[in-house]
Amino acid sequence: MTDAGPAGGRRGRSPLVLAVLTAIGLALVAAFISLGVWQLQRRVWKLNLIATVEARLHAAPVAAPPAAGPADTYRRVSVRGVFRNDRETFVQAVTERGPGYWVLTPLVGSNFTVLVNRGFVPPEKRAEHDRPSGPVPVTGLIRLTEPKGGFLRSNDAAADRWYSRDVAAIASAKHLGAVAPYFIDADRTPNPGGYPIGGLTVVAFRNSHLSYALTWFGLAILTVVALVILWRKRRE
Structure with missing residues (x-):
């Protein structure tokens, strides 16, 4: 029991x-x-x-729009305007060519202003790269803004230190007024003197x-x- x-x-x-x-x-x-x-x-x-x-990467370029969203990412566009070289911004970058900077320069077109990532320069070429004057054509890819900063590093507009291509923050810091809410990665068209080097956009999807x-x-x-x-x- x-x-x-x-x-x-x-x-x-x-x-x-x-x-x-x-x-x-x-x-x-x-x-x-x-x-x-x-x-x-x-x-x-x-x-x-x-x-x-x-399909977008291999399509013929279309006229750059005054605004763009996620659906337009990596679309090939073309635009013509005058670079504001006095308002260029250097954004730290690490590329297949080593560490250096992206050169972001506002391009003033007939209808709107857009930031153009003209390409990569190594530190020693930061002050010596090509700065065209007069109207120039630009062809490249639409890229979305990169707000706030890079990995573990925040943009410091006051000190002019940039770790990401934050369109709104750069436009404000450089007193550009209204700009397109995206930037253009310039293509591989060579610049006089070889710098900046365009066409280094990395397109990869895991x-x-x-x-x-x-x-x-x-x-x-x-x-x-x-x-x-x-x-x-x-x-x-």
Whole structure:
């Protein structure tokens, strides 16, 4: 009689514990499958995005618009205007050519002003690069503003130290007035003297969604296997 009570209690609790573990396992299976399907959907979206950007990169340039949004990123555009070389801004950069600066110069067109990333200069060429005068054509890619600063480093407008191409902040610091809410990455058209070097835009999209999806589906399968083992032990 003394031993029967605890044994009976364990037998009584076992179905409840099994039911709880099964419910948790099934919930995890459903969650893992949902996450896997979501990653597959993200993969389709990413592939469409890559195809869209590739088409833009190889399309003929269109007239630069006075405004642009995310849907216009990496669109090839052209514009003609006069550079305000006295208002250029140097933004710290690390490129395939080493550390240096992006040269951002306002281009005053017939209808609006837009910041142009004319390209890269190493530190020793910061004061010696080409500064064209008079109307010039510019062809390049639309890029969205990069507000606040770079990784772990904030822009310091008062000290004229810039770590990101923050259009609004640069326009305010350089007293440019109204400017287009984006900047243009100039293409590889050579500048006299070789600097700045344009056309260094890095267009790369990480696409690991398939591996993530397989991971989630794998976890779902492992959870099902664990549930099967649990039920087999219960039957034994």
